[in-house]
Amino acid sequence: MSAPKIALICGSLRKDSINKKLELALEKRLKADGAEPVRIDLGAYDLPLYHGDLELPDGVKRLVTDLTACDGVIVVTPEYNGGLPPLLKNAIDWTSTFSTDHFTGPVWGLASCTPGPMSGIMCMRQLNYILMRVGTEVVPTQVGVGNAASAFDEDGHLVAEPSSGLAEKMMASLFLRIKQKAAIQ
Secondary structure (H helix, E strand, O other), X not given: XXXXXXXXXXXXXXXXXXXXXXXXXXXXHHHHOOOEEEEEOHHHHOOOOXXXXXXXXXXXXXXXXXXXOOOEEEEEOOOEOOEOOHHHHHHXXXXXXXXXXXXXXXXXXXXXXXOOOOOOHHHHHHHXXXXXXXXXXXXXXXXXXXXXXXXXXXXXXXXXXXXXXXXXXHHHHHHXXXXXXXXXX
16 A cells, blocks of 8 residues: 555644644644655635535545545634634535535544643544534544643754654554555555
């Protein structure tokens, strides 16, 4: 099997987002593990606020195509007021009106980073529920990173425990399920 292609989606567009920092740390780990990471910038798809009367934007088709081309997807997301950010929910809602192949094809993993100790657990719980409702296989280990200011070293590697160990376990589960799915097909 060739190197698995893993999409990374950040639920924040903010340049200095701590979740972008986590996304970069996970990307480094993916490369070190022999995977081919692909960053998916949701801001590049020009998705207006979902409204059923709007015509399907071209960005929806491009996003579905880009995700379907991957073996796995890791969503790295902030938690806004105990829930998932509107950017992420909007992308899920738009793409689910067009196809579910990008949800049922790749294997998905979830991660979240917060400045406080709670590590985005409420957001990941909600996201897991929504993704499972559209038929997504989400690996059970989620990467919660609390206290972001001390979670990364000077080179941007995730070093805080138990978060670093959770990232390792989540990626191992992701790679295993991708390999198993490939063997079945």
